[in-house]
């Protein structure tokens with residue numbers, strides 16, 4: 344893992360955007376793995392700026408989201424399907440039909456998860472995956488205890504993740520308790536990964552991810568098994584390294 348400690352969110356956004364730009368410019372038709380949550384937003388804004396001002400094009404790119412809540416009504420403002428469009432893909436020249444996510448409204452969530460997992464492989468796999476990390480170390484929605492080899496599947500969110508994400512909803516009771524999430528095994532198949540985090544509440548998860556034992560207790564530590572990971576953190580998130 345390469346760890347880059349940045350002075351502030353703006354510098355972090357430029358570092359992450361640089362990784363994206365290298366892959367998007369060099370690789371021709373590219374498969375991007377996109378994350379939701381607040382951590383990647385500054386990087387997405389920087390990429391939108393580069394698209395508008397510097398002609399960075401995503402016309403040859405397609406995208407797979409990491410995860411989706413189960414049971415939110417279609418178009419719900421907190422669905423990740425909507426989030427990624429509002430915060431990134433509708434502001435660049437990526438074909439909307441090629442921005443894919445698990446269907447959180449599917450009648451059979453396990454079958455939908457398996458279908459989604461297969462579709463990533465059929466697209467040739469992910470060239471670059473961006474990740475955030477939960478304060479309990481979760482990656483996508485792989486909560487502590489998730490198998491390091493797990494595939495896309497229905498998952499039950501922990502109380503701490505529901506509490507963390509309640510800030511996006513009207514109340515804690517409105518946060519779904521289930522999600523469909525790429526597994527740690529799925530995520531680790533991406534050819535390159537960039538993970539970004541800011542703030543002191545991520546410091547322990549970052550330290551366990553980078554320096555702890557590889558363990559399902561801290562799902563981020565699975566990334567130690569990956570050959571090409573860049574971690575971009577501010578000083579607060581890196582403070583326990």
Ligand code: GLP
Nearest residue numbers: 378380381382475476477483484
């Ligand atoms: C959610 C997402 C994760 C994300 C995490 C951290 O649970 N499923 O992909 O990394 O939250 O979110 P934030 O970046 O808002 O701290």
